[in-house]
Amino acid sequence: MSPTIKDVAKRAGVSIATVSLVIQNHARITTATKTKVQKAIKELNYHPSRSAKGLATKTTGNIGFILTDDHFLQTEPFYTKIFLGTELGTRGTNYYVLLATIARDFNSKDDLPRFILERSVDGIIVAGKATQDFIERIEKLDIPIVFIDYYPTTGNFFTVLIDNTNGGYVATKHLIDLGHKEIGFIGGDIPHPSIYDRFAGYKQALESNGIKFNKKNCIVDEDDPSRPNGYNAAKKILTQNKKITAIFACNDAMAIGVMQYCTDNGIKIPNDISLIGFDDVEADILLNPPLTTIKVPKFELGTEAIHLIENVIRDKSYNNKKKILVPIELIIRNSTKELK
Amino acid sequence: MSPTIKDVAKRAGVSIATVSLVIQNHARITTATKTKVQKAIKELNYHPSRSAKGLATKTTGNIGFILTDDHFLQTEPFYTKIFLGTELGTRGTNYYVLLATIARDFNSKDDLPRFILERSVDGIIVAGKATQDFIERIEKLDIPIVFIDYYPTTGNFFTVLIDNTNGGYVATKHLIDLGHKEIGFIGGDIPHPSIYDRFAGYKQALESNGIKFNKKNCIVDEDDPSRPNGYNAAKKILTQNKKITAIFACNDAMAIGVMQYCTDNGIKIPNDISLIGFDDVEADILLNPPLTTIKVPKFELGTEAIHLIENVIRDKSYNNKKKILVPIELIIRNSTKELK
DNA sequence: TTGGCTTAGTTAAACGTTTAACCTAAAAAC
DNA sequence: GTTTTTAGGTTAAACGTTTAACTAAGCCAA
Structure with missing residues (x-):
């Protein structure tokens, strides 16, 4: 022994x-x-021994990371990358991250993750959208919580966010700078703050560059921002308004769908249509052409969340920097091109 | 409280x-x-309370997952997928998985992962290659260990392995069935058992189909099986033997490198060269053309490892099924084609 | 009626730390 | 020279479980 x-x-x-x-x-x-x-x-x-120390001090050295099931399993490893970022964030600290998933429609019948019930975490990170029921239940738990890429509108929580509005602005501005005027926007799950804000950035960019916002250039009724929905949205938008010369897809998954639709229908990117995505997923560089996009530093979202929650755990009354905005970056590849 | x-x-x-x-x-x-x-x-x-229970029973409810740094950070999320598979495997159990990385060249100067020192895991899963020093040190620890996708040659350990030999066989056989006779093999890190076995499967397939093994058709001196090395290997092999009509790359990363080399040099896949990879990573389907490959069920490797280590933890003298072989599957896409 | 067995529950020690409260000797203050 | 303070430790309780050992009651057989 x-x-x-x-x-x-x-x-x-x-x-x-x-x-x-x-x-x-x-x-x-x-x-x-x-x-x-x-x-x-x-x-x-x-x-x-961690166990003994834990019992004596009522600390565990663990941080819980909670993700909805669909986010865990989706093709684009967006949230799982954020999770891996938290692992990076814990280096040099005395924490480990425990991963748990909850149902997308978590409700009163569902149990909270076991690590909460058994008190084996000192804090909780919630990545992505979660149901109101879930948020309300963990909120009254008296345990530090940090949200990533989502913020409940019902309170002033600690949050690590992507600078989505700016991202939407930068993406659209890039297209405008290339001479485009009829710029389409393709969104899914528009009530999600992240998507909503990207859309807001799109509108801002149009407005401050003297282009009138046109509802006909926007598809915002798709459910998930997924590849198939991107495909469908591309079909809709391109039949709806034939004058469109550029498309801003709210994320890369949808952009990939758009690209597939174009390939299937003889539409050349970037010659016929310029296309920009959002997220910068691994696949982008392998696409034909490689996708211009807005890079979201996924690891950084994770590490920032860890730093933040560490502060909150250390000092329960920690109160500065409740919201951390992680900057985005325009990555120009070959799917966007100057309008002739 | x-x-x-x-x-x-x-x-x-x-x-x-x-x-x-x-x-x-x-x-x-x-x-x-x-x-x-x-x-x-x-x-x-x-x-x-898990802490109290832990102290009383000397169990922690955690399983440690250990990965080398380079595997953690590599572009293809192969090992991180396996990790996520372990998370899937713990559902319905009372375990959580703790992730730690070690240096690729872990040696006597390095500390063991903290969760081992603090006794906060009931068992350890080691994914991928690890140094002999590391293995020897955890071996004498009197804690259940399961290896994934690697087995130390120095003992009879619990292991979850890909059926690499069969995979190499099936991949090569697929090319043979398409009429190819001059089939190249591209490998990296050939001492790694997984790669070595894929190579062995390649040779077996040739032999049992009456094709003479030709050293000139093999590039096995690359270091890592990475994209750039695949690129280099393609250059070598295609200048070395102009008669080659098909290539079996030991993994998809190298296959992607091969594809890039071909694109850069006007070699058409699959018309000029048929190409098959191994692993079935996300990117494959987005390639042009989509890559034919051998699918490795990555999640399954993780879940199997969890099931195995659970058994070993429950019954210290558990002794059946020390090696679990996870089957592979041929995925035919468009990078391979019948030889005219 | 006695003794033994069974059943169903209790008592108390143990797990390995942390930490408030205590102690003692030496130094400082008067 | 006595009292007070300080410095540097020690003692013992506490954290919330598990579990071996114990006990009391009921039953049964002889």
């Missing part, structure tokens, strides 16, 4: 309290005893 | 031991007291 604090105490000739204080680098201890104890620790290769 | 076992005991009018026994569904308890206690549990919304 691994050595315990008792073994160390015995070997160093001190009490177990002293060993504990040495480990915590407490001021009460003289350098003499400190070195003595540290020597014993090293010789025995002692490491405190 | 959440209720403890004491609160339940008081409300049900029994001792805390009885509550504990009820939770464990122990035979000692009559149905009468059982329902009485269960009622109290429900009313208080009691859930046992």
Whole structure:
């Protein structure tokens, strides 16, 4: 069996309290005893047991990461990348991240993730949209919560967000700069704040560049922002308004759908239509042509969330920087082109 | 604060031991007291604390998943998918998976992952290649270990493996069935058992179909099986032997590199060269043409590993099925074609 | 009636830490 | 020279479970 604090105490000739204080680098201890104890620790290769420490301090060293099922399994590894980003964020800290998924339609009949019930996390990160029922139930739990890429409208929560509005603006502005005027917007799940904000950025860009917003250039009634829905939306928008020369898809999945529709129908990108996406997923670079897009730093969303929740855990009354906005970046590849 | 076992005991009018026994569904308890206690549990919304349980039983409910840094960060999310598969595997169990990465060249100067030192895992899953030093150190730890997609040659470990030999065979046989005779093999990191076995399958297929193995058709000196190395290998192999009509790349990353080389040099796939990969990564379907490949069920590797390690944890002397072979599947897309 | 067995529950120790409260000796203050 | 303060530790309780050992009551057989 691994050595315990008792073994160390015995070997160093001190009490177990002293060993504990040495480990915590407490001021009460003289350098003499400190070195003595540290020597014993090293010789025995002692490491405190997390379980015991957890019971004594009511901390666990874990952070729960919650994701809806559909996000976990979707083709584009968007949220799972964010999750991996949290792993990166925990390096150098004393935390581990526990992953759990909940139903997309989580409701009163559903149980909260086990790690919450068993109190094995010190904080919770919620990535993506979650139901109101879920949010209300974790809210009254008296445990730090950080949201990523979603914010409940019902309160002032800690949140790490993509700068979606700016992203929508930059994407649209890029098309405008290339000379396009009839610019389509394709969205899905428009009530989602992220999509909504991208759409808002689109409108802002048009407006501040003297282009009238035209409802006929927008498809916003699709459900999920997925590839097949992008395909459908492309069909609709391109039959609806033949003058369109550029399309801003609210994410890369939909953009890929648009691209497939164009390929199937002999529409050349970027010669006939310029296309820009949003997210910058792995696949983009392999597309033909490679997709111009707005890069979302997915790992960074995860690491920022960890840093934020660490602060909140450390200081329960932490109150500055409740919202962190992660900047986006325009990635110009070959799916957009100057309008002749 | 959440209720403890004491609160339940008081409300049900029994001792805390009885509550504990009820939770464990122990035979000692009559149905009468059982329902009485269960009622109290429900009313208080009691859930046992994992920390306390952990200290008392010396179990943690966690399984450690260890990955080398380079695998964690590589473009193809192969190992991270396996990791996500373990998450799937833990559903319905009482485990969580803790993820840690180690250096690719882990050696005596490096510390073991913190979750091992702090005893916060009940078992360890090691995915992919790890250094001998690392393996030797965890081996003497007296904690269940399961390897995925790698097996140390120095002992009889629990392992979940891809059926690589068969995969290499099936891939090569597919090309042979299409009429190809001059079939190239492109490999990287050939000492890796997985790659080695795919190569072995390639040779077997040639042999049992009356085609002489030709060293000149093989590039096996690349380091990593990565895209750039695939690109280089394609250059080498196609200048080395002009008669080659088909290539089996040891994984999709290298196949993508091959494809890029062909695109850059006006070689048409599949008209000039048939190409088959291995792994079935997301990108395959977006390639032009979509890549024929051998599908590796990545999630399944993870879930199988969880099932296996659960058995080993439950029964320390568990000894059947030390090696689990996960079957592969030929996925025919458009990068392979009958030889005219 | 006695003794033994069974059943169903209780008692109390144990798990390995942290930390508030306590102690003692030496230093400082008067 | 006595009292007070400080420094540097120690003691022991607490955290919330599990479980081996114990107990009391009921039953049965002889």
